[in-house]
Amino acid sequence: MTSLHKASTQDFVLSIEGLTVSFDGFKAVNDLSLYVEEQEIRVIIGPNGAGKTTVLDLICGRTKATEGSIKFRGQELTRLREHEIVHVGVGRKFQNPSIYEDLTVFENLEISFPRGRNVWGALTFRRDEEVINKVTEIAEMIFLGDKLDSQAELLSHGQKQWLEIGMLLIQDPELLMLDEPVAGMSVSERQKTASLLQRITQDRSVLVIEHDMQFVEDIADRVTVLHQGKVLSEGSMERVKADPKVVEVYLGH
Numbered sequence: 001m002t003s004l005h006k007a008s009t010q011d012f013v014l015s016i017e018g019l020t021v022s023f024d025g026f027k028a029v030n031d032l033s034l035y036v037e038e039q040e041i042r043v044i045i046g047p048n049g050a051g052k053t054t055v056l057d058l059i060c061g062r063t064k065a066t067e068g069s070i071k072f073r074g075q076e077l078t079r080l081r082e083h084e085i086v087h088v089g090v091g092r093k094f095q096n097p098s099i100y101e102d103l104t105v106f107e108n109l110e111i112s113f114p115r116g117r118n119v120w121g122a123l124t125f126r127r128d129e130e131v132i133n134k135v136t137e138i139a140e141m142i143f144l145g146d147k148l149d150s151q152a153e154l155l156s157h158g159q160k161q162w163l164e165i166g167m168l169l170i171q172d173p174e175l176l177m178l179d180e181p182v183a184g185m186s187v188s189e190r191q192k193t194a195s196l197l198q199r200i201t202q203d204r205s206v207l208v209i210e211h212d213m214q215f216v217e218d219i220a221d222r223v224t225v226l227h228q229g230k231v232l233s234e235g236s237m238e239r240v241k242a243d244p245k246v247v248e249v250y251l252g253h
Contacts, residue, residue: 011207012071013038013175014059019068021058028054032068032227033148039201043216045240046226047249053095054208055226056177058206061085067200072175088211092174095180097160101153105144107164108152109135112167134170141199142166143192158182158189164197169200176200177207182215194218 021029029051036042044052053064057063059070061082070077077085100108113131139145143161148157152163161181168176172195181197182190190212197206210216216237218222223240225233233243240246 012036013040013073014207015069015071015074016055016059016073017069019055019058019070020062020066021054022066027229029058032226032229032231034224036205036207037202037207040221041197041201041206041208041219042212042222042224044222044226045216045226046232047215049227049228050226052064052174052226053179053180054229056179056209059085059177075133086171086173089172089174090177091166091168091171091175092177093161093168093179093181095183097157098168099152099160099163102151104149104151105155106135106141106148108163109138109166109170113171114171138166138170141169142196156189158185158193161185161189162193165196174206175188176204179209180211181208182210182212191216191218210247247253 011036012183014034016032016034019029019032019034020027032051032055034055044055046052054063058065059077061077061080061084065078068078072085072088073092075088075191077088078089100111103111110127110131113134126166136145136148139148139179142165144155144159144162144166147159152160155163165178165181166177182193185193194215200206208219218235222235223237224231225240225243225246225247233246
């Protein structure tokens with residue numbers, strides 16, 4: 001095995017190569033290649049209909065690829081089911097928070113604790129010291145340490161977004177995918193979310209879809225611009241912003 005080939009599969013957390021998905025002849029994602037490194041915050045931007053959310057759907061197994069490869073730490077994901085992809089270490093947050101509004105913040109985090117996620121684990125699950133410590137640690141990280149006993153429905157929109165991120169973090173994924181995490185947040189909540197993501201990447205990689213350009217500038221290690229299912233431009237935010245192709249199709253609108 002050449003060192004170059006080794007780099008293309010083993011040294012990246014996520015390696016997407018030649019990824020295509022067609023819906024009735026329309027290629028929503030078209031021969032896409034994308035590589036995410038350890039402890040990287042990669043942001044995918046692009047106009048509506050560029051294929052951004054479809055890429056996340058393909059990675060997490062919600063949509064099946066027509067052709068191409070998605071490797072997570074060298075393991076092919078296109079052959080796995082959604083729950084198997086979660087188990088290998090890929091977590092995904094959708095645009096709208098899916099939390100249990102009638103439960104407390106503590107209970108929402110507890111229910112996501114890995115031990116309780118299969119039938120046997122759920123039957124034998126106990127709220128022991130390990131669970132309490134982990135829930136408390138994650139709650140502090142997501143700025144909800146003082147809200148553990150609050151019902152989730154009473155949280156602000158931004159706090160609900162943080163809670164769902166916490167529900168993923170407690171499962172300890174190595175790749176965390178977030179779809180528009182700061183949509184509807186206040187300026188101060190966006191700033192706190194940026195600092196949260198920077199803390200998260202000390203232990204994992206994060207793939208973000210986002211429209212808020214200031215937030216993208218605050219968090220992105222690298223930016224990938226999608227247009228019509230293909231990579232239009234890639235690199236630092238400065239490089240992407242200066243790319244005439246990007247200005248033409250996206251930032252100029």
